[in-house]
Amino acid sequence: MSVTSAGTRLDTVDSCVLCSRWIEFHDEAARVALVKRFRPLVRSLARRYVRPTVPLEDLEQVASIGLLKAIDRFEPDRGLAFTTFAVPKILGEMKHYLRDTGWAVHVPRGSQERARTVEAGVSLLTKQTGRAPTVGELAQHCGFSDEHVLDGLEISQAQASVSLDAPSARDEGTGGSRLEFLGGDDPGLALADTASTVSRAVEHLPKRERRILHMRFTEDLTQAEIAARIGVSQMHVCRLLRASVQLLGDHLADHGQLLG
Secondary structure (H helix, E strand, O other): OOHHHHOOOHHHOOHHHHHHHHHHHOOHHHHHHHHHHOHHHHHHHHHOOOEOOEOHHHHHHHHHHHHHHHHHHOOHHHOOOHHHHHHHHHHHHHHHHHHHHOOOOOOOHHHHHHHHHHHHHHHHHHHHHOOOOOHHHHHHHHOOOHHHHHHHHHHHHHHOOOOOOOEOOOOOOOOOEHHHHOOOOOHHHHHHHHHHHHHHHHOOOOHHHHHHHHHHHOOOOOHHHHHHHHOOOHHHHHHHHHHHHHHHHHHHHHOOOOOO
């Protein structure tokens, strides 16, 4: 028979006694009474860790799991108050949850810890020196290599994300979302057809002229540098360039295309 069947009012029973009833007799009513009694504590602790990306409801559920674990593992004979034992368990459960799910992208646990160490180092050194620390200073402070410091700084950016449907800072009250301001016309696309056409036209030029055009417009060499490479005067290079461009223009005009 359940210990509580005798009519004892559980809301007046000491928490340690309720824990003993659950542990010794598996009195489910005692366990439920403990959960109800400490629900305000669970909510209070959960509110400490609310973030834009982590709803209070989720944190309360996680904190409740921590409470249940504390109830199951509490040892009344050790003389501790239940809350003294339960609060660290509840907080630990929430911190574990936030470490695993509070990142915008998946990051291995070791990398998360490194990022947090680097962030703490940035905060401390900034307070001490009044300026942002260098990578070398962070490396010395954290005991990491420069590469690990840089990784930690980059990984920290994975801790926050913003929905594309969220209002943009640029909308000035018009209700526009961030998605509406992403992307745009790529000027390179408009030049793609022209570049393809010019490339085919260049094939009709003599080999030396093709080489000169490549050096001038692809390698971005000066006329003097081109002249030194091919063994002619700069003036001659200038004439060859003008003649090549004129030939290209004539060829494109003959085929219904225009340069410009």
